[in-house]
Amino acid sequence: MSYREAPPPSPLRGEVECAWTSEVSAAQVRDVLPDGCMDLVWTSTGLLVAGPDTAPHAARLDPGVPSAGLRFAPGRLPALLGVPAAAVRDQRVPLAELRPALARRATARLEHGADPVAVLAGITAALPGHPAEAGLRAVVARLDAGGSVADTADRLGWTARSLHRRCLTAFGYGPAVLRRVLRFRRAAGLLYADVPIAEVAAVAGYADQPHLSREVRAFAGVAPSQLASGAKRSTPLPSGSFTTA
Numbered sequence: 001m002s003y004r005e006a007p008p009p010s011p012l013r014g015e016v017e018c019a020w021t022s023e024v025s026a027a028q029v030r031d032v033l034p035d036g037c038m039d040l041v042w043t044s045t046g047l048l049v050a051g052p053d054t055a056p057h058a059a060r061l062d063p064g065v066p067s068a069g070l071r072f073a074p075g076r077l078p079a080l081l082g083v084p085a086a087a088v089r090d091q092r093v094p095l096a097e098l099r100p101a102l103a104r105r106a107t108a109r110l111e112h113g114a115d116p117v118a119v120l121a122g123i124t125a126a127l128p129g130h131p132a133e134a135g136l137r138a139v140v141a142r143l144d145a146g147g148s149v150a151d152t153a154d155r156l157g158w159t160a161r162s163l164h165r166r167c168l169t170a171f172g173y174g175p176a177v178l179r180r181v182l183r184f185r186r187a188a189g190l191l192y193a194d195v196p197i198a199e200v201a202a203v204a205g206y207a208d209q210p211h212l213s214r215e216v217r218a219f220a221g222v223a224p225s226q227l228a229s230g231a232k233r234s235t236p237l238p239s240g241s242f243t244t245a
Contacts, residue, residue, distance in 0.1 A: 008070060009121045015076045015131065016124070019117045023066040031056035034219045035185045036074040036140070036171060036178060038085065040095070040123060042116040043067040047095040047103055047123070049081065051088030052172035054181075056221045068116035070124065074140050074178070075170035079132040080124065085172035095123070102126055136170045139163070143179040144186070146205045184219045187212060191228040200224065 002023045008016035017037065032053065039050040044065040050057075061067070078085040083098055096103035102123055109119050135156050142152045152175060153163040167175045187204035195203070201212040216224045 005071075009117070012070070012121060012124055015072060015080070017071045017073050019068070019070055019120075021066060021068045021117070022061070024061045024063055026063050027061065029058050029060050031221065032059050033057075033184075033188065034181045036181045037071050038077040038088075038172075039069045039071045040077070040120045041067065041069040041092075042110065042120060047106055047110075049077070049083075049088055049093045049095055049098060051091045051093065052085050052181075053090055054173060054177065055090070055219065057090070057092075066116075068120065070117070070120045074182075075132045075136045078129075078170055078172075079136075080127040080129040082127070082129040084169045086168045089172040099123075099127070132170060136166060139167065139170075139175065139178075140182070143175060144182045146183075149175045149179065180215060181219065184215055187216065187224075188220070188227060191216075191224055194228065197224045197228070 003020065004022075005018040005020045007013070008019050032050075033056055034053040036052065038052055041048040041050050044062060044067070050069070072080075075085075081098065094103070095106070106119050106123050109122070110116060135158070138156060139152055142155065143149075147155075149163070150160065153160050156163070158166070164174045167173065167178055171178050173181075183205055187200050187206070190200040190203060191197070197212065198209050200206075201209045204212070206212040206215065213224055216222070216227055220227050
């Protein structure tokens with residue numbers, strides 16, 4: 001499998017974590033793991049919005065058929081798209097269902113041989129929404145650093161109910177689940193880097209190794225040792241890794 005990530009087009013930096021391309025030589029099914037992000041994707045089936053996942057999402061890859069995408073930082077694409085993240089959670093939704101005019105124009109460009117990443121960047125620039133509010137970026141930063149949900153709401157001057165509502169809209173799930181997903185993403189990166197499992201549990205912020213094991217099974221469907229060995233390489237790398245699988 002050829003999978004590569006690259007820095008996003010410069011106008012999108014800050015909103016988009018990376019651009020990626022993928023192609024396989026034989027048909028296969030790969031699990032896409034939860035990471036708190038949403039993607040705009042071009043595949044053989046068309047233009048898609050990949051919603052936030054809460055479990056492994058099986059993606060079928062056909063031989064010789066390239067695909068490409070833009071991976072948006074957590075909470076960014078729903079604001080630009082004008083669609084609540086919760087409405088597309090655990091789904092892959094055709095862009096034509098959400099923004100039909102944009103999808104038609106982009107499809108015409110692709111049919112004329114335009115670069116898929118450039119087309120996806122053009123779609124992003126034409127989306128009708130606005131950048132996510134600064135408070136939501138602070139939510140990600142605080143929860144990713146291990147802050148509690150209650151402390152995060154308090155620091156932002158929001159009620160717990162308001163924080164939960166905003167998180168559903170921006171991330172597709174409440175702040176407690178977002179915190180778990182961000183911690184899992186951090187743990188997965190350490191496991192792929194061959195950090196010992198006990199050390200991963202401590203560094204990533206789990207109570208102990210059994211806690212890590214339960215969470216990895218919940219989000220990846222495998223044990224930590226299997227996720228680590230998958231880096232060698234039957235399981236895809238977490239998004240944002242900037243490596244080749």
